[in-house]
Amino acid sequence: MPTILRHGPYRVYFFSHEPHEPPHVHVDRNDSSAKFWLESLRLARNRGFGPKELRQIGMILEQYRLELLEAWYGYHGH
Numbered sequence: 552m553p554t555i556l557r558h559g560p561y562r563v564y565f566f567s568h569e570p571h572e573p574p575h576v577h578v579d580r581n582d583s584s585a586k587f588w589l590e591s592l593r594l595a596r597n598r599g600f601g602p603k604e605l606r607q608i609g610m611i612l613e614q615y616r617l618e619l620l621e622a623w624y625g626y627h628g629h
Contacts, residue, residue: 552577555622558611565623574623578608587612589620 556563560580569575574589583599585608592612594605612619 553622553626555619556615558615561608561611563612563615563619565626567626569627574620574627576612576619576623578612580604589616589623592616 552564552566554562554564555576562579563576564579565576575595576587576589578585578587580600583604585597585600585605586595587593587609588595589612592609594609597605600608
């Protein structure tokens with residue numbers, strides 16, 4: 552599972568065995584984890600993050616969205 556970004560306490564990554572899903576990333580901090588779709592930056596799943604922190608994570612992902620998409624397509628292909 553390639554880590555593609557570390558930002559503050561967050562680790563942003565994707566799994567190498569999910570090429571048939573739309574582009575997305577997983578975000579972890581301690582025991583909390585969330586999954587975001589990259590095209591829409593919508594939350595797909597959340598375990599442990601509160602609403603305020605999810606908004607902060609969303610802003611981080613928006614800031615790096617193009618780089619995250621490039622990493623996804625660079626790894627999984629188009």
